[in-house]
Amino acid sequence: MFDVLAFDADDTLWANEHLYIMKRERFIELLRPYADPDLIGKTLDETEITNLRYYGYGIKSFALSMVETAVSLTAGRVSGEAIQAILQFGKEMREHPVQLFAGVTAVLAEVGQTHTLMLITKGDLFEQESKIARSGIADCFRHIEVVSEKNAETYDSLLHNYGIAPSRFLMVGNSLRSDILPVVEIGGTAVYIPYATTWAHEHVSSHTDTTGYFELEQINQLPSLLKRLT
Amino acid sequence: MFDVLAFDADDTLWANEHLYIMKRERFIELLRPYADPDLIGKTLDETEITNLRYYGYGIKSFALSMVETAVSLTAGRVSGEAIQAILQFGKEMREHPVQLFAGVTAVLAEVGQTHTLMLITKGDLFEQESKIARSGIADCFRHIEVVSEKNAETYDSLLHNYGIAPSRFLMVGNSLRSDILPVVEIGGTAVYIPYATTWAHEHVSSHTDTTGYFELEQINQLPSLLKRLT
Numbered sequence: 234m235f236d237v238l239a240f241d242a243d244d245t246l247w248a249n250e251h252l253y254i255m256k257r258e259r260f261i262e263l264l265r266p267y268a269d270p271d272l273i274g275k276t277l278d279e280t281e282i283t284n285l286r287y288y289g290y291g292i293k294s295f296a297l298s299m300v301e302t303a304v305s306l307t308a309g310r311v312s313g314e315a316i317q318a319i320l321q322f323g324k325e326m327r328e329h330p331v332q333l334f335a336g337v338t339a340v341l342a343e344v345g346q347t348h349t350l351m352l353i354t355k356g357d358l359f360e361q362e363s364k365i366a367r368s369g370i371a372d373c374f375r376h377i378e379v380v381s382e383k384n385a386e387t388y389d390s391l392l393h394n395y396g397i398a399p400s401r402f403l404m405v406g407n408s409l410r411s412d413i414l415p416v417v418e419i420g421g422t423a424v425y426i427p428y429a430t431t432w433a434h435e436h437v438s439s440h441t442d443t444t445g446y447f448e449l450e451q452i453n454q455l456p457s458l459l460k461r462l463t
Numbered sequence: 464m465f466d467v468l469a470f471d472a473d474d475t476l477w478a479n480e481h482l483y484i485m486k487r488e489r490f491i492e493l494l495r496p497y498a499d500p501d502l503i504g505k506t507l508d509e510t511e512i513t514n515l516r517y518y519g520y521g522i523k524s525f526a527l528s529m530v531e532t533a534v535s536l537t538a539g540r541v542s543g544e545a546i547q548a549i550l551q552f553g554k555e556m557r558e559h560p561v562q563l564f565a566g567v568t569a570v571l572a573e574v575g576q577t578h579t580l581m582l583i584t585k586g587d588l589f590e591q592e593s594k595i596a597r598s599g600i601a602d603c604f605r606h607i608e609v610v611s612e613k614n615a616e617t618y619d620s621l622l623h624n625y626g627i628a629p630s631r632f633l634m635v636g637n638s639l640r641s642d643i644l645p646v647v648e649i650g651g652t653a654v655y656i657p658y659a660t661t662w663a664h665e666h667v668s669s670h671t672d673t674t675g676y677f678e679l680e681q682i683n684q685l686p687s688l689l690k691r692l693t
Contacts, residue, residue: 287557289589293523301550304543313539316546320531327517358588359519359611362629381589 234463235422237397238344240374241406242303242354242361244428245452247368248332253295256322260299263315267307277302289381291357296323327360333370336453341373343456352377353391353404355411383411385418405455417445426452465652467627468574470604472584474658475682477598478562483525486552490529493545497537519611521587522552526553555614558591561598566683571603573686576622581606583621583634585613585641599675613641615648622649635685647675656682 243249261273268276280298288294299319303311341350352374354361361379365371376395380387392402399420407428416423423446429437447458473479491503498506503580513566518524522679529549533541571580582604584591591609604640608615622632629650636642637658646653653676 236676287554288523291472293518293527296527297523297550297553300546304550307543309543309547311543311546313534313537313541316530316534316541317539320527320534322526324517357519358609362611379588382591 235403236349236401237349237351238348239353239404241412242352246333246337246390252326252329256326259322263318264303264306276306291360292323292326300335331364334452340452341370345373350374355380355383385415388415389419413446424449464509465633466579466631467581468578469581469583469634471642472582474637475562476567482556482559486556489552493548494533494536506536521590522553522556528589561594564682570682571600575603579605585610615645618645619649641677
């Protein structure tokens with residue numbers, strides 16, 4: 234029924250967002266002498282969103298937004314050591330081992346026997362390539378694409394480049410906004426596997442119509458869904 | 464003689480490095496109250512090189528390295544305003560208009576009549592896409608590829624993906640290390656157009672054998688070189 238199965242990476246194949254959440258907590262701790270914890274978290278979130286247009290996604294953007302928040306929230310009184318600690322947060326995130334979700338390797342091996350597999354991930358090229366290389370599963374994928382935004386136009390252009398008909402394309406991911414809705418929009422099939430802590434910016438506020446995509450609790454259920462569909 | 468002409472972007476089609484040089488000067492001015500100007504420049508350069516493995520290329524990496532250098536060179540005494548100024552340097556670079564070199568538009572229009580044109584640029588995906596979009600020449604290129612490193616393996620894999628024979632491929636760029644030598648290595652043809660201030664890291668220290676590639680002073684000379692070759 235499908236020629237190509239495409240997978241999102243962050244929080245679909247491996248854990249990612251928890252790193253941001255952990256460092257956000259450490260950042261709040263770090264600035265606690267200067268400001269109210271809720272205000273620190275809120276200001277960081279807002280700074281990140283505002284800076285998307287300058288920086289895009291990824292660890293470097295997050296680090297720069299933390300530095301900016303630290304300076305602005307303390308009216309410039311933040312210590313050099315605190316700035317150094319923030320830079321260190323970023324480097325630690327960058328070096329953190331890639332932790333595959335349970336079952337990912339087995340599922341890719343199984344569905345890869347009957348389908349061409351593709352990885353489509355959004356974010357910082359340098360960081361994504363490093364994670365893919367360290368994940369140990371790069372060889373499972375015929376094509377790997379790192380894109381800066383995942384909208385209908387992105388998928389349209391990828392499918393066109395690879396000569397894939399939307400009706401033969403299935404995308405698996407954890408973000409309704411980036412992995413599911415744009416794929417449904419261009420006539421593809423999407424499998425939504427929610428991840429507990431999907432970032433506020435990725436939420437789709439008013440989505441009620443669940444027709445057009447499938448929802449699974451975990452990636453282990455993908456092979457049986459594919460069998461059911463064919 | 465060639466099916467595909469590929470172009471590097473930064474400092475081949477538009478000016479880029481001068482932005483880094485200008486902000487490096489401003490950074491040195493900013494830290495002058497704390498340290499010797501030569502030491503500031505040298506420390507920033509070293510920090511950038513050391514951080515390549517964490518950050519890769521681009522403005523965000525440069526901004527983070529400036530912040531790190533400011534904290535370390537002042538033993539943490541750098542002011543919050545100086546940190547804010549550094550962040551602002553990064554945002555200004557990000558918003559700077561893309562300035563095409565003289566003749567680029569006419570040359571692309573001319574050689575594009577007889578060849579498929581491709582853009583192959585190294586660096587931060589988000590920043591490169593933004594510059595390409597703002598350059599006004601994106602439509603000249605059939606394919607646009609942003610890569611994190613330009614070595615023989617990169618070119619090999621790109622040519623393989625697009626089904627281009629190396630002997631039918633010509634690359635134009637300003638970096639011997641990234642645009643010229645790896646293309647020659649895989650059996651392609653390369654046209655070197657040096658740019659006055661190519662970054663220290665891009666220099667090839669001991670290159671003496673100039674066979675295997677052509678050297679031009681400016682991109683305007685490309686059409687006549689092509690005519691000479693065919």
